[in-house]
Each structure stands twice: as structure tokens, then as C-alpha cells.
Amino acid sequence: MIESMDDEKAAGFEYQPVQVLKGVGQAVAEKLERLEIYTVQDVLFHLPIRYEDRTKVTPLGSLQFGQQALVEGVIDYCEVAYSSRGRRSLLCHLSDNTGAIVLRFFHFSKAQQNNLTIGKTLRCFGEARRGASRLEFVHPEYQIIQQAGATIDQSLTPVYPKTEGVHQSLLKKISDQVLNKINQGFLLDWLPQQIIAEYHFPDLVTALSSVHRPHKHENVFALNACRTRAQQRLVFEELLAHKLSLLQSRRKIKQAKAIKLSVSKQGYSSFIDRLAFELTGAQEKVIAEIFADINHEHPMLRLVQGDVGSGKTVVAAAAAMAATNAGFQVAIMAPTEILAEQHFANFIEWFDENNCLLLTGRDKGSGRQQKLKQIISGECQIIIGTHALFQDDVEFRQLALMVVDEQHRFGVHQRLALREKGRAENSQDIIMPHQLIMTATPIPRSLAMTAYADLDYSIIDELPKGRKPVTTVVVSTSRRDEVMSRIEKACEKGEQAYWVCTLVEESEVLQCQAAEVAAEQLTAELKNVRVGLVHGRMKQQHKQSVVNRFKNKEIDLLVATTVIEVGVDVPEASLMVIENAERLGLAQLHQLRGRVGRGGKQSACVLMYQPPLSETGRQRMSILRETSDGFKVAEKDLQLRGPGEVLGTRQTGLMQMRIADIVRDEHLFAEVNKTAQYIIKHHPRAIKPLVRRWLGKAVRFANV
Numbered sequence: 001m002i003e004s005m006d007d008e009k010a011a012g013f014e015y016q017p018v019q020v021l022k023g024v025g026q027a028v029a030e031k032l033e034r035l036e037i038y039t040v041q042d043v044l045f046h047l048p049i050r051y052e053d054r055t056k057v058t059p060l061g062s063l064q065f066g067q068q069a070l071v072e073g074v075i076d077y078c079e080v081a082y083s084s085r086g087r088r089s090l091l092c093h094l095s096d097n098t099g100a101i102v103l104r105f106f107h108f109s110k111a112q113q114n115n116l117t118i119g120k121t122l123r124c125f126g127e128a129r130r131g132a133s134r135l136e137f138v139h140p141e142y143q144i145i146q147q148a149g150a151t152i153d154q155s156l157t158p159v160y161p162k163t164e165g166v167h168q169s170l171l172k173k174i175s176d177q178v179l180n181k182i183n184q185g186f187l188l189d190w191l192p193q194q195i196i197a198e199y200h201f202p203d204l205v206t207a208l209s210s211v212h213r214p215h216k217h218e219n220v221f222a223l224n225a226c227r228t229r230a231q232q233r234l235v236f237e238e239l240l241a242h243k244l245s246l247l248q249s250r251r252k253i254k255q256a257k258a259i260k261l262s263v264s265k266q267g268y269s270s271f272i273d274r275l276a277f278e279l280t281g282a283q284e285k286v287i288a289e290i291f292a293d294i295n296h297e298h299p300m301l302r303l304v305q306g307d308v309g310s311g312k313t314v315v316a317a318a319a320a321m322a323a324t325n326a327g328f329q330v331a332i333m334a335p336t337e338i339l340a341e342q343h344f345a346n347f348i349e350w351f352d353e354n355n356c357l358l359l360t361g362r363d364k365g366s367g368r369q370q371k372l373k374q375i376i377s378g379e380c381q382i383i384i385g386t387h388a389l390f391q392d393d394v395e396f397r398q399l400a401l402m403v404v405d406e407q408h409r410f411g412v413h414q415r416l417a418l419r420e421k422g423r424a425e426n427s428q429d430i431i432m433p434h435q436l437i438m439t440a441t442p443i444p445r446s447l448a449m450t451a452y453a454d455l456d457y458s459i460i461d462e463l464p465k466g467r468k469p470v471t472t473v474v475v476s477t478s479r480r481d482e483v484m485s486r487i488e489k490a491c492e493k494g495e496q497a498y499w500v501c502t503l504v505e506e507s508e509v510l511q512c513q514a515a516e517v518a519a520e521q522l523t524a525e526l527k528n529v530r531v532g533l534v535h536g537r538m539k540q541q542h543k544q545s546v547v548n549r550f551k552n553k554e555i556d557l558l559v560a561t562t563v564i565e566v567g568v569d570v571p572e573a574s575l576m577v578i579e580n581a582e583r584l585g586l587a588q589l590h591q592l593r594g595r596v597g598r599g600g601k602q603s604a605c606v607l608m609y610q611p612p613l614s615e616t617g618r619q620r621m622s623i624l625r626e627t628s629d630g631f632k633v634a635e636k637d638l639q640l641r642g643p644g645e646v647l648g649t650r651q652t653g654l655m656q657m658r659i660a661d662i663v664r665d666e667h668l669f670a671e672v673n674k675t676a677q678y679i680i681k682h683h684p685r686a687i688k689p690l691v692r693r694w695l696g697k698a699v700r701f702a703n704v
């Protein structure tokens with residue numbers, strides 16, 4: 001334990017392990033690790049996610065629906081009630097001289113029940129919900145007090161992000177200790193004075209103190225909307241730290257060596273000759289950007305974004321051509337087997353089949369060994385696969401280019417792990433492959449600048465000629481009959497359709513069973529329609545043969561789980577029915593819909609929902625009905641869902657922020673970007689501590 005402040009300063013108190021705090025032993029430290037709290041500084045930067053006002057008692061009569069409040073009242077009576085489903089709950093009726101509420105407990109012990117006797121005074125904190133007859137608090141925090149108006153909190157109550165086994169009280173106790181010492185000067189403010197002055201920010205110590213322990217006169221609504229100056233300063237600093245970290249990671253990679261790939265006119269035109277279509281102007285533009293990038297001795301770092309069906313695959317193929325023509329290997333990674341197979345099928349049309357190899361989780365035993373040999377020997381130059389490409393025993397001979405498709409479906413870790421795959425060192429240099437990342441999730445530009453600050457950015461903003469926008473209709477399941485006859489009529493005319501089954505449960509087994517049932521039902525109902533079924537648990541060969549039969553028009557209606565979301569490419573299909581569309585997110589629905597409207601036919605998408613539709617469900621449906629523009633869909637998606645989900649990084653931690661929110665705080669981006677450049681130029685020493693302070697362990701992943 002450190003005794004005097006001078007010692008702490010010398011040792012860098014902020015970097016000391018949490019064990020230096022009172023009450024933190026080995027066991028507690030381990031719990032705190034789950035919150036990524038390792039050091040004293042981490043305690044300070046574990047920021048409240050919201051605040052509660054327990055500084056005043058709200059009279060029961062003035063309580064509003066949805067309000068969080070501290071209330072006091074006398075128990076009138078308690079009862080055990082049963083719901084229509086037989087669910088038991090303890091209801092405790094509470095009143096003061098202004099009104100009454102009900103406390104509802106689904107879980108309660110005999111002791112608890114015995115303790116809540118008529119006439120006792122309770123103080124409770126909770127959220128008022130609409131109950132059967134009056135407002136209810138469900139499982140409020142409560143205590144029995146001697147009389148109304150007993151002593152009450154003097155500052156607003158911070159609520160910290162917590163994890164199992166770590167209570168608010170522990171987080172409060174340890175942050176109290178650090179906050180008590182925060183004025184002693186151990187914590188350096190790394191934001192340059194000039195920036196602080198320019199934006200009228202409070203200094204770091206003031207900001208942290210007020211964010212952890214806001215005064216009771218502060219506006220709790222402003223605090224919960226993250227609008228106080230103290231919060232804004234921290235938001236700004238956090239966004240800045242992320243930006244700096246990504247820029248730094250980019251700089252590191254750009255310093256590595258890469259294989260310079262130049263494309264001859266002849267090579268390019270013979271590639272073009274093999275295509276069955278003409279490239280769009282947007283595809284040509286992006287290919288030119290890629291060719292310019294890889295014609296350097298340092299790695300390309302480029303994100304290509306293009307709506308579903310915009311033709312990203314052929315752009316990747318052009319880049320692959322550059323690598324193979326120069327005698328090097330390329331790895332193409334897809335998020336699902338179906339998509340990997342689809343790519344493989346495309347690539348063997350465009351390249352020598354013997355030069356292409358497909359590696360997925362299905363490859364086992366000697367077959368797999370054989371493929372691994374072909375990869376390490378360099379016998380095959382185009383290696384297409386799923387996560388299977390990550391395995392340690394997969395070694396390349398000379399990987400010049402790495403393509404990651406549908407990036408949003410991979411975690412950041414996976415992307416960076418593959419980055420490591422192609423890494424090689426000779427006596428002087430680190431050598432890395434060029435990186436091409438493709439995504440169909442159109443990200444609003446400002447967001448891309450923040451989330452992908454390490455990448456250059458191309459957009460395929462044009463669809464191939466002759467595409468007709470898909471008409472989208474929204475119908476309730478009560479009109480299933482009409483949908484059936486629509487399918488029948490379409491198939492009679494020789495058109496083809498998808499029927500997509502969705503299920504809330506994550507369970508793949510259940511999803512597949514649901515699809516099986518749907519297929520049986522549809523087969524029985526639609527006598528003249530040839531129904532096929534494809535789902536994730538079918539054997540790969542079987543799956544492929546069904547998809548092929550659909551392609552060859554031997555199947556009219558393909559029943560599928562969401563496995564077709566990416567990868568199945570049957571341009572002739574012109575009708576899609578999505579069952580229980582309300583269960584899917586906007587981006588996913590948009591992706592699915594992108595499976596139709598690929599040929600020249602007028603296509604339609606029927607979103608069938610199970611009433612009643614929730615408010616966001618209704619919004620999602622109407623957005624899709626109104627627009628087929630992926631950008632607009634993405635922007636709305638962002639507003640409805642929040643960025644972590646859009647980017648698929650919720651689990652990976654990279655975009656998980658402590659206080660900033662890349663949608664809410666968008667107004668700060670321009671200033672943050674400017675400040676990042678200023679710091680790199682004038683205060684480079686601040687970069688490391690800022691990044692460490694805000695990203696903590698996540699730095700490991702951002703700086704590979």
C-alpha cells in the first residue's frame with residue numbers, strides 16, 4: 001500500500017494496480033478485471049452510464065408514467081396475486097397523503113413477505129410503469145424507514161456499467177477513494193491547453209469529479225443526455241483517442257512493406273474479356289483506385305463499400321488478378337460457407353480453375369491436408385474460404401493481397417488475425433499483404449471517418465444497368481392467402497421466388513426446423529409449384545445441389561432460412577416473401593431484399609408480419625417500403641439501432657465507447673478530426689497516454 005502522495009506521484013499513481021486501493025484484494029481485483037479495470041486510472045475512466053436523482057422524495061400523487069423516482073409511503077396491505085398464466089406475484093399497496101402505487105415482486109421470499117406488514121413506512125426507488133389499476137414499481141429497491149423524510153442523498157447517484165458480482169456500491173467505494181485524491185495532481189491532463197481554452201472545456205480533474213459525483217443542483221436530464229460541459233469534454237477526448245489510435249494503427253501498417261503489384265494493360269484487358277458483362281463506371285473507378293494503391297511498396301488499406309448487388313465481387317477479382325499475374329497469392333475471406341462457395345463459383349469462371357482453392361470448415365482430414373499443401377507450396381494462388389483460413393496450420397507461400405468480404409459480419413479480432421497471417425519479416429522489414437475490405441452496409445460518411453479512420457474509402461455508387469427497383473409491400477399474416485395466390489400466379493408465369501423463414505431464437509436447429517415445416521406446408525398448399533428447401537444444417541453438397549436446381553429452374557419456390565442473406569445469386573428470381581419480417585433488423589432485411597431484382601425483371605418483396613407490430617417494427621417496414629437506397633436505409637438503421645450493431649462491433653470492443661456515442665455525438669466529429677491532426681503535429685507525446693487512458697486493453701486490437 002502506498003502511504004504518501006509523493007510516493008504515488010513518483011510511481012505514477014494512475015498506473016498503479018487497483019490493489020493499492022482499500023478493500024481491493026485478489027478476489028475483487030479479478031472481478032474488476034471483467035470490467036477491464038486494472039489500474040487506478042481505469043477506475044477513473046469507468047464512467048457512469050446514467051444518473052438517478054435520489055435527492056428528493058416525489059409525492060405519489062404527482063408521479064408520472066415512465067418517471068424514475070424516489071418515493072415514500074405507508075403499506076396499506078399486501079397480497080399474492082396470480083396472472084392468467086398462473087404466474088405468482090407479491091403486490092404491496094403503498095400510499096401517502098397525495099396518492100397510491102403498487103409495488104410488484106415476481107420473486108420474493110417468505111421472510112420478505114412477512115417483513116412487509118401493514119403500517120410500515122417504505123422508501124423505494126424505481127421506475128413507474130402502468131399497472132392494472134394504478135402506477136406500479138416492479139422490483140424496486142426499497143428500505144423500511146422509521147418515518148417519512150429520513151436523511152436523504154445529497155448528490156445525484158451515478159450508475160456505473162456493471163458486471164456480475166460487481167455491485168454499484170463497490171464501484172462507488174473505490175471511485176470515492178480515487179476521487180478523494182484526484183486533486184493531488186497525479187493525473188495529467190493530456191488535452192493541450194490551447195484546445196481546452198478554444199472549446200471552453202473544464203480541466204480533466206474538474207470534469208471527472210463532476211461526471212462521477214454531480215452536484216444535486218445539476219440537471220439530471222442534461223446529465224442523462226450527456227450534455228453537460230464536463231461530459232462533452234470527456235466525449236470529445238474519447239472520440240479523439242479512438243481517432244488517434246486508428247490513425248496510429250494505419251501509420252504502422254503503412255510503414256510495413258508490401259509487394260508492389262503493377263497491372264499491365266494487356267493483363268487487365270484479357271481479364272475484362274472474360275467477363276460476361278460490362279463493368280459499371282463505378283466499378284471501373286474503384287478498380288482504378290485499388291490498382292493505384294497496390295502499385296506501391298506499402299500495404300493498401302482500403303474499404304470498398306457498395307450496396308447489395310452493386311458488384312463488389314468482380315472488383316475483388318480484378319485485384320486478385322493483379323496479384324496472381326505477378327505470381328503471388330491472394331486470400332479471399334467470406335463470412336459464410338454459402339458465400340465462399342458462391343465466390344469460388346464466380347472465380348473459377350474468371351480464373352483458371354486449377355489455380356483456385358476453397359477452404360472451409362467442411363474440409364477435414366487428408367482432404368484438408370492436401371489443400372494446405374497446395375497453399376503452402378504456392379501451387380494454388382487464389383484461396384477462398386471462411387474462418388477456416390484463420391487456423392494456425394494454414395500457411396501461405398507469398399500472400400500479396402487479402403480480401404475480406406462483408407466485413408461487418410466479422411469481428412475486428414478476426415480481421416486483424418488475418419492481417420497477422422500474411423505478416424512476414426526479413427532482415428530489415430515487416431512485410432504485410434495489401435488489404436481490401438468490402439462491405440454492403442452503407443455507412444454514413446461521418447461515421448465511416450470515425451469507425452474506419454485507419455482505412456481509405458471507396459464507394460461503388462452505381463448499380464449494374466437494367467436493374468429495376470424492387471417494389472416492397474408490407475402485409476399482415478392475416479393476408480397469407482393473398483400472398484399464396486401471388487406466388488402461384490408468378491410461378492405459373494415461369495417466375496421464381498424465395499420464401500424466407502425467420503426466427504428470433506439464435507438456435508440454428510430451430511431455424512432449420514421452422515424452414516422444414518414451412519417447406520412441407522407450402523408444398524401441400526401450392527400444388528403446382530415445385531418447392532425446394534435450403535438451410536444451414538444441410539450437407540454442403542446437398543445445399544449446393546438445391547441452389548443449383550433453383551438456378552436451373554427446376555425449382556420454382558426456394559424456402560430458406562436467412563442463410564441466403566449473403567451469397568445466393570440467382571438473377572432470375574423476382575419475388576421474395578419474408579415471413580415474420582418484423583423479427584429482422586433493417587440492414588438484414590435490405591440485404592435479403594437485394595437477392596431479388598438482379599435480373600432485368602420487375603421484382604417484388606413481400607414483408608409479412610405477425611401483428612401486432614411494435615412501433616420500431618412499423619418504422620422499419622415503412623422505411624423499406626419507401627426506399628431501396630442502401631444509404632438511406634443505413635442512416636435510418638443507425639438511428640433506430642445504434643452504431644455498435646450496425647458495424648457489428650458490439651462484441652469486439654473496438655467501437656464500444658465509455659461515454660461517447662457515435663450517433664449522438666456526431667456534431668463533434670469535424671472538430672475531433674481537426675484536433676487529432678493538431679495533436680499529431682504539435683503534441684505527439686500526448687497520443688500514447690490518451691489512447692491508453694481511453695481504450696485500455698482495446699488498444700491491443702487496434703494496434704496490431
Ligand code: ADP
Nearest residue numbers: 277278279280308309310311312313314464569
Ligand atoms: P455484391 O456487391 O452484393 O457482392 P455481386 O458481386 O454478388 O454483388 O454482384 C451481383 C450480381 O451482379 C452478380 O450476379 C454479378 O455477376 C452481377 N454483376 C456484377 N457487375 C455487373 C455489371 N457491371 N453488369 C451486370 N451485372 C453485374
Ligand code: MG
Nearest residue numbers: 312313405567
Ligand atoms: Mg457480395
